[in-house]
Amino acid sequence: MRISELSRRSGVPNATIKYYLREGLLPPGRATAATQAEYDETHLRRLRLIRALVGVRGLSVASAKQVLEAMTEHRTDPHEVLGIAFGIRPSTAGATDTAEGDGTAGANPEAAALVDAMGWSVSEHNPARQIIDRTLRTLRSLDVEYDWRALLPYADLAERTARYDLDRIESITDPLEKAERAVLLTFLLEPALMALRRLAQENESTARHGGGEHQQGPVRRILP
Amino acid sequence: MRISELSRRSGVPNATIKYYLREGLLPPGRATAATQAEYDETHLRRLRLIRALVGVRGLSVASAKQVLEAMTEHRTDPHEVLGIAFGIRPSTAGATDTAEGDGTAGANPEAAALVDAMGWSVSEHNPARQIIDRTLRTLRSLDVEYDWRALLPYADLAERTARYDLDRIESITDPLEKAERAVLLTFLLEPALMALRRLAQENESTARHGGGEHQQGPVRRILP
DNA sequence: CAGATTAGACAGTGCCGCTACCCAATTGCC
DNA sequence: GGCAATTGGGTAGCGGCACTGTCTAATCTG
Numbered sequence: 001m002r003i004s005e006l007s008r009r010s011g012v013p014n015a016t017i018k019y020y021l022r023e024g025l026l027p028p029g030r031a032t033a034a035t036q037a038e039y040d041e042t043h044l045r046r047l048r049l050i051r052a053l054v055g056v057r058g059l060s061v062a063s064a065k066q067v068l069e070a071m072t073e074h075r076t077d078p079h080e081v082l083g084i085a086f087g088i089r090p091s092t093a094g095a096t097d098t099a100e101g102d103g104t105a106g107a108n109p110e111a112a113a114l115v116d117a118m119g120w121s122v123s124e125h126n127p128a129r130q131i132i133d134r135t136l137r138t139l140r141s142l143d144v145e146y147d148w149r150a151l152l153p154y155a156d157l158a159e160r161t162a163r164y165d166l167d168r169i170e171s172i173t174d175p176l177e178k179a180e181r182a183v184l185l186t187f188l189l190e191p192a193l194m195a196l197r198r199l200a201q202e203n204e205s206t207a208r209h210g211g212g213e214h215q216q217g218p219v220r221r222i223l224p
Numbered sequence: 225m226r227i228s229e230l231s232r233r234s235g236v237p238n239a240t241i242k243y244y245l246r247e248g249l250l251p252p253g254r255a256t257a258a259t260q261a262e263y264d265e266t267h268l269r270r271l272r273l274i275r276a277l278v279g280v281r282g283l284s285v286a287s288a289k290q291v292l293e294a295m296t297e298h299r300t301d302p303h304e305v306l307g308i309a310f311g312i313r314p315s316t317a318g319a320t321d322t323a324e325g326d327g328t329a330g331a332n333p334e335a336a337a338l339v340d341a342m343g344w345s346v347s348e349h350n351p352a353r354q355i356i357d358r359t360l361r362t363l364r365s366l367d368v369e370y371d372w373r374a375l376l377p378y379a380d381l382a383e384r385t386a387r388y389d390l391d392r393i394e395s396i397t398d399p400l401e402k403a404e405r406a407v408l409l410t411f412l413l414e415p416a417l418m419a420l421r422r423l424a425q426e427n428e429s430t431a432r433h434g435g436g437e438h439q440q441g442p443v444r445r446i447l448p
Numbered sequence: 449c450a451g452a453t454t455a456g457a458c459a460g461t462g463c464c465g466c467t468a469c470c471c472a473a474t475t476g477c478c
Numbered sequence: 479g480g481c482a483a484t485t486g487g488g489t490a491g492c493g494g495c496a497c498t499g500t501c502t503a504a505t506c507t508g
Contacts, residue, residue: 123426155420155423162428165421188363199353208390237467
């Protein structure tokens, strides 16, 4: 199909598709002539994925590009995909961010302590470490007593979360599809998981300091 | 103190403080004359909070304003604070967002089913419901079979997370401080929790399809 | 061969989070 | 009391980002 049909089928404006092509988010079509290129279903799929990451999840175009690159390059081992390419935050990069050089590894003692305590096997370079250390530092700068030990319960829950995540994709055999699913479940689920947390917070809060109108207690689920 | 000292002590440029004042993020100081106002420690604290929400967490200025308003107005019942003021996403609001009118309530059947199944008591108006429904719809549009039932395990984990969250603030007596702590732990912790999930994913993935270099298994923690 | 379509490039737009500048009022200091 | 420095308040501008509109030359379609 040509670009117009791609646009029509995806609902993404022509000009925007060209923009994604320029930015390298969408791989170029097979050029049939100087002013003609042919796109296929994979492009359509990729385009929908881009829109989900950028529009729904709110990733910046640059971040989405990293994710997609990781996804297609490391399609062989999807766990590379999961752990890769993040410092990623919503567009506006923080000012104090570029600081502390590329000595990215090693310089996150609290994350390291946490990973160690959990017995996790995780790359030194996983940028999630930075996020953890920075968050803890920020909290303390606001007079909240908080260190990596306070995160241990959350880490335990994260571990179980990760198990569900992995369960969901292990049945997929096609490696590319597997990588894509991993990306989708990791990123698109994030807002939903945070939303669940907020719902649970409201519920728990109501339960504790009686917002007390109506009691409830029907279908409780128990997990293995 | 006057604005310059506030600037010096917080590290936030003078002009930016004025900007926050204009946007209503920071309450005005006590005016002592036409061109003079007096700020105190609460302003400094608020300013640091703003920077954390906007700079570290990545909230838009408008979103941060909502959060801060909810925090100061509903300071009496912090569970109002927790459940309030969100559709909040990182700046760029999605195009398809404003759709489906203000019939915000009721129109999120999957979130409702989930809340019901969990036996939660949560306001119909909690915007987290929308996020959940939208996420599920997006996933399905990408050919991922996923409905609210798939979220049940996550909901259970969210419930436990919420319990830890509430444990952390219930000891605080001063209501304003309590509300502030709730905001901090809800919002600032979000990136860290997602980071933990990514670390756990990498670990779990390594464990399953042996990234197999070095085995480990030291200090495992067990939760109550 | 006429009319429509396309790839590719580039300038322009709107929004956002600042930031720089200006002005008149006020202050601290002598 | 005089004067430089500071302040509050307002307005305009800036840089980055995610598009969007337009132009051109080549190509396809009928």
